[in-house]
Amino acid sequence: MASPTVSIDNAKCVLVIGATSGIGRALALAIAELPSRPTVIAAGRRQDRLDELKAKKLETVQIDVAADLTTLKKTVDSLVAQYPDLDAVMFASGIQYQQDFTKEVDLTQVAREINVNYLAVVSLISMFLPHFLKLSADGRPSFIMPVSSGLGLMPSNYVPNYSASKAALTSFAISLRKQLAATNVKILEIIPPLVESELHDEQGTTGHLSNFWMPLDEYTERTMGGLRKGDTRIASGTAEKVLKRYQDAGLCDIYPIPV
Numbered sequence: 001m002a003s004p005t006v007s008i009d010n011a012k013c014v015l016v017i018g019a020t021s022g023i024g025r026a027l028a029l030a031i032a033e034l035p036s037r038p039t040v041i042a043a044g045r046r047q048d049r050l051d052e053l054k055a056k057k058l059e060t061v062q063i064d065v066a067a068d069l070t071t072l073k074k075t076v077d078s079l080v081a082q083y084p085d086l087d088a089v090m091f092a093s094g095i096q097y098q099q100d101f102t103k104e105v106d107l108t109q110v111a112r113e114i115n116v117n118y119l120a121v122v123s124l125i126s127m128f129l130p131h132f133l134k135l136s137a138d139g140r141p142s143f144i145m146p147v148s149s150g151l152g153l154m155p156s157n158y159v160p161n162y163s164a165s166k167a168a169l170t171s172f173a174i175s176l177r178k179q180l181a182a183t184n185v186k187i188l189e190i191i192p193p194l195v196e197s198e199l200h201d202e203q204g205t206t207g208h209l210s211n212f213w214m215p216l217d218e219y220t221e222r223t224m225g226g227l228r229k230g231d232t233r234i235a236s237g238t239a240e241k242v243l244k245r246y247q248d249a250g251l252c253d254i255y256p257i258p259v
């Protein structure tokens with residue numbers, strides 16, 4: 001008999017980091033509406049946005065993922081103490097900058113982008129894992145949901161460092177899934193295409209990109225479908241097409257020789 005699907009429907013308490021706008025906000029609200037009615041904790045920096053989500057009955061916590069490691073660890077410890085049922089974390093926080101390396105590039109921006117999009121996610125995953133491994137030992141599933149990007153699989157020269165940060169996240173997710181294969185900790189990688197959000201506002205490209213992006217409602221519905229099926233990689237639109245080429249080429253595999 002096939003084993004029952006383990007999916008977001010099994011989650012009791014879901015933390016969404018980067019829930020104050022765009023993809024994270026939409027998915028946090030959709031997850032809160034699941035028939036299983038999990039507790040959803042919305043996180044981000046902007047308190048006014050968190051207050052708005054509190055009014056919609058979500059739990060909230062202010063987190064700046066660019067904070068130092070001691071602060072991040074304190075935040076994780078206090079979340080786990082306050083929400084012992086916490087069994088899912090989505091990393092939807094992200095920033096994007098355009099860079100033209102034929103001209104002078106702001107290297108502090110490059111470092112910030114790598115820190116927020118990659119290093120902070122890896123650090124937080126490492127801090128949440130002891131709790132998730134305890135749940136696993138008790139036979140309970142848990143979910144780590146990094147939000148990468150189709151641009152991690154096929155980069156855009158307009159956002160070279162952003163694309164590289166997302167490629168790093170995808171690579172890390174593949175290795176982490178392999179390391180956790182014998183546990184009940186599931187890695188569900190969310191791989192969006194260009195989607196309606198605030199991500200491009202700072203670069204002034206939102207108007208132009210809105211001609212091509214996937215509407216947020218459509219994206220949310222498709223992604224919730226993948227999360228509810230327990231899909232390992234949840235891609236849609238152009239990202240789904242690129243992922244298929246990537247998978248067909250065997251690039252989601254693990255290097256076969258121990259190093």
Ligand SMILES: NC(=O)c1ccc[n+]([C@@H]2O[C@H](COP(=O)([O-])OP(=O)(O)OC[C@H]3O[C@@H](n4cnc5c(N)ncnc54)[C@H](OP(=O)(O)O)[C@@H]3O)[C@@H](O)[C@H]2O)c1
Binds near residue numbers: 049151200
């Ligand atoms: N939209 C797209 O076309 C697209 C495509 C592929 C992948 N993605 C990825 O999808 C994820 C969601 O992005 P989005 O498109 O929904 O953009 P968005 O509307 O700009 O949302 C970004 C979220 O990240 C949070 N964030 C940024 N810096 C943070 C920090 N230092 N600490 C904590 N939270 C922080 C923001 O909250 P605060 O400002 O309140 O902190 C906000 O909630 C990102 O990882 C992005 O790279 C987006």
